[in-house]
Amino acid sequence: MHQTEAQLRLAGLALCLLVLVGCARTPKIVLREDPPGDALRENLAADAALFPRPVASGNRVTLLPDGMRTFEAMFAAMEQADDHINLEYYIFENVRVGGRSLEALLGQKLRSGVAVNIILDGYGSYRTDPAVLDRLRKAGARILVFRPLTPETMLEVTKANDRDHRKILVVDGRVGFVGGVNLARVYENHSDPRAAARGDFRHAYWSDIAARIEGPAVADLQRLFFATWSSQHGPVMERRSYFPKEAEVGSERVRVIGSGPGRDEAIYYGSFLEAVHIARRSIDLSTGFFVPTRQEVQELAQAARRGVAVRLVLPSPVYDREVRAAGRTDYGRLLGAGVRIWEVEGAVLHAKFATIDGAWTAIGSSNIDRRSVVYNDEVDAIVFGGKTAGAARAIIERNISWSREVTLGAWRHRDFRERANEFFASFWRFLM
Structure with missing residues (x-):
């Protein structure tokens, strides 16, 4: 039976209890009080205040608005590899494009002398076919399982709940991919609104997004990959040109x-809150899991009250009911402040992206939930500029066209069962 990320997440609640997940605190982010100016200039100034290294300039970014187009672009990039392919994925399955499998493609590149290095999460990929991994190892691939599910690792109370939720592909150090799209076969599904309506996530259409990046920023994705490899004591790699000199493209x-x-602060969380805090025109956000922290609710509500057009596109009523119920406890405060909320129907929403003021756009693996803030290894790309912001806003508009708006009046008149579910789910939200 195929195991989706949503099902894995629910199964992990029991594990979370065993490893005292509630002990970690959500960090409080101190936000600047600088007056707003030009949106791009202001967001770049906020970025410079948060990070010691300058932002990477000279990149080309292409948004990929669904899973199959992401796979097609990934396969095309890997076809062109002549030095190395590095993959780091929470869910790693033998996906297919045009009848060709990932295993077949990687096997061909290994035979041609290309190095293949793979990181997969021990929990998210615990149903990955071991025969596929064995054949890739025999062909020469180096494979690292991040915190495998063994009795020894399960006894590491402070670490067993930490998961590698990232989705990274780097080809020849020149082309990188990042986003919400796992290497999962559910993205091969065709659109079938009835499947989503009946909760059949194995056959429903999955709505997601990824970004293809060329330019100097690819080296930063590569550094994250190698940092994980080193921290998990991965096998020795072949010497390759992992960091070629990158021209601006x-x-x-x-x-x-x-x-x-294990870090002093949640880095992406702070960047997102700062962007919301200084927003003056628009905030468009889509996320597959919405169980916001108190500070996120506060900042989104304050933005709406000062006149920012805040739009949230959130998962369908039937997708991951426990998580949805926990997140819905915040609808009243958000709707009351003027935030507009849509819930996607006829598809499983798994995307994680936001665009603010036509200047700041985030595409990555982080959900709007506590787990992405304090437990998971995540990766997000922040793109500064109007081109990517416009493309992200177009995807938001498309997702809204598939969705049903939740009004304050309808929310206030929801039935007793929904209220009860939200009440009980609120006790579990620290696990989500």
Whole structure:
């Protein structure tokens, strides 16, 4: 039976209890009080205040608005590889494009002398076919399982709940991919609104987004990959040209953010809150899991009250009911402040992206939930510029066209069962 990320997440609640997940605190982010100016200039100034290294300039960014187009672009990039392919994925399955499998493609590149290095999460990929991994190893691929599910690792109370939720592909150090799209076969599904309506996530259409990046920012994705490899004591790699000199190929500035547990602050979380805090015109946000922290609710509500057009596109009523119920406890405060909320119907929403004021756009693996803030290893690309912001806003508009708006009046008149579900789910939201 195929195991989706949503099902894995629910199954992990029991594990969370065993490892005292509630002990970690959500960090309080101190936000600046600088007056707003030009949106792009203001967001770049906020970025410079948060990070010691300058943002990478000279990049070309292409948004990929669904899973199959992401796979097609990934396969095309890997076909062109002549030095190395590095993959880091929460869910790693033998996906297919045009009848060709990922295993077949990687096997061909290994035979041609290309190095293949793979990181997969021990929990998210625990149903990955071991025969596929064995054949890739025999062909020469180096494979690292991030915190495998063994009795020894399960006894590491402070670490067993930390998961590698990232989705990264780097080809020859020149082309990178990042976003919400796992290497999962559910993205091969065709659109079938009835499947989503009946909760059949194995056959429903999955709505997601990824970004293809060329330029100097790819080196930052590569550094994150090698940092994980080193921290998990991966096998020795072949010497390759992992960090070629990268010329500027576009006009967009990109900040790659790797967040993870055990750090002084949640890096992406702080960047997102700062962008919301200084927003003056628009905030468009779509996320597959919405269980916001108190500070996120506060900042989104305050933005709406000061006149910012805040639009949230959130998952369908039937997708991951426990998580949805926990997140819905915040609808009243958000709707009351003027935030507009849509819930996607006829598809499983898994995307994680936001665009603010036509200047700041985030595409990555971080959901709007506590787990992405304090437990998971995540990766997000912040793109500064109007081109990517316009493309992201177009995807938001498309997702809204598939969705049903939740009004304050309808929310206030929801039935007793929904209220009860939200009440009980609120006790579990620290696990989500």
